[in-house]
Amino acid sequence: xxxxxxxxxxxxALALAIVLYERELGGMARFLRRGDRSANERVSVSFSTPGIxxxxxxxxxxxxxxxxxxxxxxxxxxxxxxxxxxxxxxIRTPLAGAQGYLQLHERSSDPGExxxxxxxxxxRLEAMRDLTDKLFDYAKAADGDSPLALEPVExxxxxxxxxxxxxxxxxxxxxxxxxxxxxxxxxALADAEALARVFSNLLTNALRYGVxxxxxxxxxxxxxxxxxxxxxxxxxxxxxxxxxxxxxERLFERFYRADSARSGSGSGLGLAIVASLCExxxxxxxxxxxxxxxxxxxxxxxxxx
Numbered sequence: 001x002x003x004x005x006x007x008x009x010x011x012x013a014l015a016l017a018i019v020l021y022e023r024e025l026g027g028m029a030r031f032l033r034r035g036d037r038s039a040n041e042r043v044s045v046s047f048s049t050p051g052i053x054x055x056x057x058x059x060x061x062x063x064x065x066x067x068x069x070x071x072x073x074x075x076x077x078x079x080x081x082x083x084x085x086x087x088x089x090x091i092r093t094p095l096a097g098a099q100g101y102l103q104l105h106e107r108s109s110d111p112g113e114x115x116x117x118x119x120x121x122x123x124r125l126e127a128m129r130d131l132t133d134k135l136f137d138y139a140k141a142a143d144g145d146s147p148l149a150l151e152p153v154e155x156x157x158x159x160x161x162x163x164x165x166x167x168x169x170x171x172x173x174x175x176x177x178x179x180x181x182x183x184x185x186x187x188a189l190a191d192a193e194a195l196a197r198v199f200s201n202l203l204t205n206a207l208r209y210g211v212x213x214x215x216x217x218x219x220x221x222x223x224x225x226x227x228x229x230x231x232x233x234x235x236x237x238x239x240x241x242x243x244x245x246x247x248x249e250r251l252f253e254r255f256y257r258a259d260s261a262r263s264g265s266g267s268g269l270g271l272a273i274v275a276s277l278c279e280x281x282x283x284x285x286x287x288x289x290x291x292x293x294x295x296x297x298x299x300x301x302x303x304x305x
Contacts, residue, residue: 031043105118151190221299
């Protein structure tokens with residue numbers, strides 16, 4: 001008799017457990033089907049067992065991941081809208097200027113004024129050409145499907161070539177850049193063409209916005225992650241006008257330009273290209289403002305002979 005009673009109690013307990021399991025699973029299913037739940041709402045359980053708790057935790061983890069993914073997509077969409085607005089402004093401004101000067105050219109009968117209008121229109125069209133070229137360069141720099149050919153590259157000759165190509169601009173300003181290398185034979189794991197573009201863009205930035213000749217320093221530093229690895233850091237530094245207007249943390253954003261330079265000829269893409277190329281070569285780029293000077297440091301894996 002007692003055996004039958006025990007069996008009946010066990011059967012009732014088992015049936016109750018099944019009912020409770022079904023209730024919790026059904027509640028989770030209804031929760032997931034709801035379209036009006038808030039982003040921070042979570043699955044909760046009233047009948048907690050290791051299995052039910054594990055399922056609820058897994059569901060909540062997936063919801064957290066989905067929330068973070070949606071937030072990232074939202075931020076990317078906002079960034080795209082900002083970039084599109086900046087690009088539209090930067091294209092429309094020189095285009096409108098060129099159109100205006102061409103209209104003035106048609107209305108004027110003075111040969112000197114007509115020649116000036118054509119020159120001004122050509123200048124603004126050239127600025128638009130520069131912007132489209134930079135957009136193409138940025139698209140190539142950010143194209144992860146086109147791998148770079150990474151190999152040991154001696155850094156000093158690449159920098160010397162870039163400096164030589166900029167000699168006319170230095171001579172015009174009566175500037176003489178300072179170059180100091182801890183090791184003039186130092187090599188970095190890099191793509192030679194990409195490294196030259198990085199140095200060229202940094203030099204262009206220094207020439208465009210600097211008020212004094214740049215100082216270029218090379219040193220060895222510990223690579224991120226430690227483990228005894230070594231990296232090479234090359235820093236371009238020079239005094240800039242109105243340093244307070246520059247947000248160093250935003251310098252590598254697409255189309256970012258400090259207010260004081262907004263009317264200049266820069267596209268706001270040069271340093272974004274630097275950051276993208278450095279990342280693809282396994283390195284990084286960072287900027288800081290100190291005592292009125294802008295310093296931009298690119299760090300790449302070092303290769304010792």
